[in-house]
């Protein structure tokens with residue numbers, strides 16, 4: 634059984650996401666809707682600055698890292714990693730409006746040479762060069778993405794998620810709390826790579 638505080642957090646987050654989805658649907662113009670390749674899997678809810686810092690801390694992000702934020706919103710995680718830690722980064726978002734905001738924010742922050750923002754579907758993205766992948770998605774989207782993370786990422790790469798875990802089959806190696814939010818960390822292991830190979834062989 635899930636602890637009560639955990640269930641409450643997920644319920645609150647689902648509520649927040651539902652409100653965000655409703656507001657974004659009401660607020661977005663017909664043109665913006667037309668620009669979307671398909672419906673969003675997750676509505677836009679930005680990560681608060683203290684949580685961004687905790688996500689970068691838990692993964693020990695440094696100048697040697699290439700960070701991918703899958704569903705990058707206004708680019709804040711990628712931009713903070715570049716500005717404050719010297720990392721390079723890529724943000725991917727299905728919503729062109731978010732990508733335009735992220736590019737403007739990167740320019741304002743003076744990190745355009747270190748970051749790139751791409752309109753795209755995270756499920757169709759090649760993120761294999763990432764040392765760190767950051768996520769603020771939803772529980773079922775994390776679980777759906779899990780085999781792609783195991784397949785694409787090298788052993789030793791880190792995955793960080795704001796608020797949501799990866800299901801019972803992939804327990805986090807560490808969690809941290811900040812401002813009432815949970816940040817999860819996983820590191821890709823040889824066992825993860827083997828498991829995805831075995832699943833692939835079985836499917837053939």
Ligand SMILES: C[S@@+](CC[C@H](N)C(=O)[O-])C[C@H]1O[C@@H](n2cnc3c(N)ncnc32)[C@H](O)[C@@H]1O
Nearest residue numbers: 674675678679680704705706726727754755769
């Ligand atoms: C909860 S927001 C997180 C934004 C940012 N990562 C942050 O933490 O501040 C989720 C983002 O995922 C984007 N998104 C939803 N479905 C997507 C998909 N299939 N591929 C890429 N981006 C997607 C949304 O447009 C939204 O900006």
